[in-house]
Amino acid sequence: MKKGLYWGFIVFSAFMLIGGISIIIENGLGVVDLLLLIFFISIIIFCLFKLNKHKKQKHQLEDNNSNLNNFQVENDKLKKQLDSIKKELDDKNNSLEIEKSKLRNADNTESKLYEFRNENNNLKKELNDVKKELKKKSKDLENEKSKQPKVIVEEKIVETESKKMQKNIDMLNMKLKLKEDYIQELEENQIINKSQNQEISEEVITSKIAENTIHEKPLDLNYTKIKKLTKDFVVLDFETTGLKYDINEIIQYGIVEFKDGIIVNEHTQYFKPDKPVGKTVMRKTGITNEFLENKPKLSIYHLKELLSYIEQKTIVAHNAPFDMKFLLKNLHDFNINHEKFRVFDTLTSSRKLINETPNHKLETLKNYFELDEGDSHQALNDARTTGKLALLLLSRMD
Numbered sequence: 341m342k343k344g345l346y347w348g349f350i351v352f353s354a355f356m357l358i359g360g361i362s363i364i365i366e367n368g369l370g371v372v373d374l375l376l377l378i379f380f381i382s383i384i385i386f387c388l389f390k391l392n393k394h395k396k397q398k399h400q401l402e403d404n405n406s407n408l409n410n411f412q413v414e415n416d417k418l419k420k421q422l423d424s425i426k427k428e429l430d431d432k433n434n435s436l437e438i439e440k441s442k443l444r445n446a447d448n449t450e451s452k453l454y455e456f457r458n459e460n461n462n463l464k465k466e467l468n469d470v471k472k473e474l475k476k477k478s479k480d481l482e483n484e485k486s487k488q489p490k491v492i493v494e495e496k497i498v499e500t501e502s503k504k505m506q507k508n509i510d511m512l513n514m515k516l517k518l519k520e521d522y523i524q525e526l527e528e529n530q531i532i533n534k535s536q537n538q539e540i541s542e543e544v545i546t547s548k549i550a551e552n553t554i555h556e557k558p559l560d561l562n563y564t565k566i567k568k569l570t571k572d573f574v575v576l577d578f579e580t581t582g583l584k585y586d587i588n589e590i591i592q593y594g595i596v597e598f599k600d601g602i603i604v605n606e607h608t609q610y611f612k613p614d615k616p617v618g619k620t621v622m623r624k625t626g627i628t629n630e631f632l633e634n635k636p637k638l639s640i641y642h643l644k645e646l647l648s649y650i651e652q653k654t655i656v657a658h659n660a661p662f663d664m665k666f667l668l669k670n671l672h673d674f675n676i677n678h679e680k681f682r683v684f685d686t687l688t689s690s691r692k693l694i695n696e697t698p699n700h701k702l703e704t705l706k707n708y709f710e711l712d713e714g715d716s717h718q719a720l721n722d723a724r725t726t727g728k729l730a731l732l733l734l735s736r737m738d
Contacts, residue, residue, distance in 0.1 A: 343394055346387040353380040353387075559672045563664050563681040566654065569734050571601040573654040573684065577723040578663050579625050581613050585665035589613040590638055591627055594719030595649045596727050603727070607649055608720040611638040625718060640674040647671070647678060658702045658726045660685035686729050693736045705729055 357380050364370075364377075575596045582588030591613055597605035610627070612635045622628050636642070646667075657663045660683045671678055690700045697708050702725060706712060711728040 343391065346391050346394075350384050350387045353383040356380045357384075557672075559669065561665055561668050563668070563683050565660075566682050566684050567689070568737070569654065569656070569684045569730060571731070571734065572599050573656045573727075573730065574598070574650050575656045575723040575727040575730070576650060576663055576667070577657065577719045577726060578666050579621075579627060579719045580666060581615065581617055581621055583662070585662075585669045589615070590666055590670065591617060591621075591632060592625075592719040593646060594721070594723035595646070596720070596723040597649070597653075598727050598731075601731050603724070605649075606720060606724075607646075609642060609646075610635045611642070612636065627718075638670065640676065643670055643674055643676055647676065650681075651678065655681055655683045656686060656726060656730045657683060658685070658722070658729070659687045684730065686726055686733060689733045690729065693733055702726065702729070 357377065360377055360380070575594075575598070577594045578590050579592040579594075580588050580590050590611060592610045593608065595605075595607040596603055610632060612632045614637075616629050617627060617632065655664075664681065664683060667681075687700055687702075690705060694700065694705070697704050702722060706725045706729075709729070709732060711725050711732075
């Protein structure tokens with residue numbers, strides 16, 4: 341109530357001061373006007389003083405209330421402590437009463453204590469006897485264990501030797517069977533003479549053994565990707581039964597070697613896959629199952645021959661990851677060691693250097709830049725086209 345009254349006086353006095361100042365500005369300052377100004381200013385100062393005092397009293401009252409609450413909390417704690425002390429005293433009194441009753445029955449407890457001691461001694465004797473028996477058994481077990489390893493070692497040696505022998509026998513049987521099957525096939529078809537028969541059969545047997553060998557090294561599909569190119573390189577292209585390197589097979593490779601930007605060597609070879617070529621691949625490549633019927637199967641001999649054409653040379657390929665995965669997977673399957681390949685991808689470079697075409701497929705680039713080398717999706721033709729494309733890209737790099 342008082343707070344509102346003081347604020348009312350302040351507002352009224354401020355209003356009168358403003359009105360008085362405006363009158364003084366218009367008519368000039370008189371004695372009465374000066375006294376009124378001093379009066380209203382005094383009222384404002386007085387009211388502000390009272391409001392400040394009221395505020396301090398309020399804070400003090402709040403502090404007193406908080407202190408009172410603290411005292412009450414402490415008082416409650418003291419009451420709880422007092423109750424706990426009383427409870428402890430009662431418990432001690434009860435325990436004293438119990439002790440007194442035990443003392444009264446001391447005579448009975450002495451006799452019982454004597455009995456317990458006798459029983460305890462008997463138990464100790466039994467425990468010692470059991471310990472002695474356990475020690476004796478443990479010694480016997482140790483003696484038996486010391487004899488056992490020799491037998492185990494001998495058994496392991498015999499077992500490992502027998503496994504090696506069995507493995508060698510299986511390998512020899514496999515070689516013998518493969519030789520017999522292949523010789524029989526050659527005799528039926530009458531393809532080559534006896535001297536050629538021996539050489540080729542050894543190659544086929546070697547490739548079959550390589551296929552069935554367990555690989556110690558994991559498949560590594562990494563190769564060095566290069567961005568700069570000279571005019572000396574070798575182009576590699578595969579035609580396959582599908583897009584998946586770990587499932588599908590190579591049916592043709594095409595290799596074209598360039599020196600100073602001129603073709604100096606070309607190599608190609610077709611292979612009969614284990615599974616028939618699908619209709620999509622036949623329509624795309626023009627390679628049919630009938631055409632591949634009399635072609636050789638991909639062997640370690642063919643892969644070593646392929647490797648000799650590209651080893652220690654810069655390889656060029658269009659969409660290199662596709663061709664390199666097939667190459668690395670087959671080299672791994674036949675356990676053929678090789679150095680890390682250096683590869684230039686014309687697809688990656690054409691995307692950076694060629695902006696005229698709607699896409700960067702080899703067929704699109706071949707038609708646009710007139711790099712015509714026969715039908716697309718035929719390994720040797722595509723290898724020639726890729727080589728010409730690489731020379732075009734090389735000219736744009738300069």
